Amino acid sequence: MENINEYIIGDENKNVRIDVFLSDVNKEVTRSHIKKLIDDEQVTVNGKTVKPSYKLNIGDKVKIIIPEPKELEINPLDYPLDIIYEDEDILIVNKEKGMVVHPAPGHYDDTLVNAIMHHCKDNLSGINGELRPGIVHRIDRDTSGILVICKNDMAHNNIAAQLKEHSIKRRYYAIVCGNIKEDEGTVDAPIGRNPNDRKKMQANVKNGRHAVTHFKVLERFGNYTYVECELETGRTHQIRVHMKLIGHPLLGDSVYGAHKSPFKLEGQTLHAGVLGFIHPRTGEYVEFKADLPEYFEKLIKILRNKTNN
Template identity: 45%
Template structure:
C-alpha cells in the first residue's frame, strides 16, 4: 500500500505474504513494485528509510510472514540523460503508458558503453521532462526490458501510477509476454516448462546462468510451433522475468537460441546477425483505467526470411 507523498518521499506499507517468507529484506523491496533495484533498496535500508515491525533492519534480514515493512522512497534525483529525437515505433499511447515495437540493435536504457542513442533517450524527447525520474535514475518508466538484439513489444510507464501498477502486475504474473524464437535441435514435447533459478554466472560475471545457490526463481513455458530437421520454432511465455531468461533456459536444456552470441553456438546460425528472439505478444490490464490491452508484433524481415527458408527445406544452404 502506498501512502501520501511528503518532502521526504513517498511512504509505502507492505505486509510479507506467506510465499515471501524467508526472502531477504533488500530482495523483497526490489520485487515489491516500487520501481527499486536491489542496490537502490539497499541504499534506502542503509539510510534508515526502511523499518520492519517498527524497527530498522539490515538488508540481509530474512523476513517472516505477516511482518510489516515500511519504506520511504525519496523523490527521484535529476536525471542526467539527454533527450534525443530518435524514431519510435509507437503501437499504443495514452497519458499513463506507451507501448513500443523495438527494433533489434536498440539498447533500452543507458549503461556503460551506451550513454546515448537508447530507447530512454528517445522517450525523453517524445514524452518530455515529465518522464524524468519515473522508476529511478537512468531508467525512467522502464518496468521490463528487452535485450539489445531482441526485437518486439515493450510497455513503458509515463506516470507514477502506471509505474506502480505495471510493476505490481509483472510481479504477480498478470502481464502476458510471449516470444517467438528458433532453437537448435528438435524439442520432443509439444508443451514443456523450464523451472530453474537464474543468477549471475559464478565465473563469467557478465553472463547469467542456472545456479543452485543465490538464484532467483525463473519459469519459462515452451510451446512448439514447428519442427525442422535440426531446429525448432517455439513460442516462449515468461512467467517470471529474469535477465536473459529465455536464452539461459533454452541453453540450459541443450537447445540454445539460434544466433545467440553469448549462450548459443558459433555454427549453424543460418546467416543471422543476432539471436532469433522476438517479443511477439504483450497483454495486460491497464493499471489506471482497468481496460484490457493486447498487442501483437509480426516477425521482423530478417527472422521471417530464415523461417521461410527452413519451411522451403533450405536450411542447409546457410549452414557451414
C-alpha cells in the same frame, strides 16, 4: 523530497531477506533499486547498515531512505519510434534489434529511453530513477519486440504490481538449435547470477529466483526449431537460459549458444511478440502485438526452403 519509511519486524517476516521484504512493502520501488539503496547505505537495521542478504529478526527496526529521483541528465534523441499504441498513461513500442533500452556505460545517448524522452517530453514516470524514466520492464539489446512505457507514476505502480503478480501476458518467438521432440513443455528452474561470470545468468544456482517458461513448437526445420515461449516469470535472460538448459540454445546467441551461427546474425533470434495486461486507468484487459522483424521472417523462409529441398 526524500521519503523515509520505518518498520518493526513481526513474526511473519522472521528470516526473510531484507531486500525481499523492502521490495514487498515498497511496491513502487524495484528490487534492483532496493539493493542499490542498501549498497548506498540508505537502509539500516537497528541503526546499522546491512547487506541485501541480511535475514530479519523479530523486533528489528528497519529504516529506508528513498531519495527523490534526480533531475534527468540524459539527452533526448530525435529517432523514429515504431509506436503500436499511445494514450495519456502508456506508450507501446516495438523496439528494434540492436537498440539498448536504457542508458548504461557505453550507451548514454542512443538508447530507447533517449528516443522516448524526445517523443514524450516531460510525460514519463520517474520511479526507476534518472536513467530509466518510464521503464517498468526491459528486453535485451539484441531482442526485438514489444515494450510498455509508463507516462506517469500511477501507470508505473499499476503495471509493476501486475508484473510482480506474474499476471501480464508476455509471449516471445524464437528459433532454437536442435530438433525439440516434444510439441510443448515447461521449464521450471530458478535463475541467478553465474558464480563464475557475473555478466551471465545460470539455471539452478544457489539463491536463484523462481523462473518458469512455457514453450510450444510452431515449426521444425531439422537442425532448428521455431518456438513460441510464454513467460510465467520475468528473470534476466530467462528464455535464453532456460532453452540452453534443455539443450536447445537460441540461434545466434553468442553468450549462451554452443557454437557460432552459420547465418549472419547479430545476437539471439528472439522477438517479444505479444504483451497483454490490465490497463491502469480503464481496468480493462488490453493486448498488443508486434510483427516479426524482417530478418526473422527471412530466416524462417531460408530454413523452410532448406528443410523442403
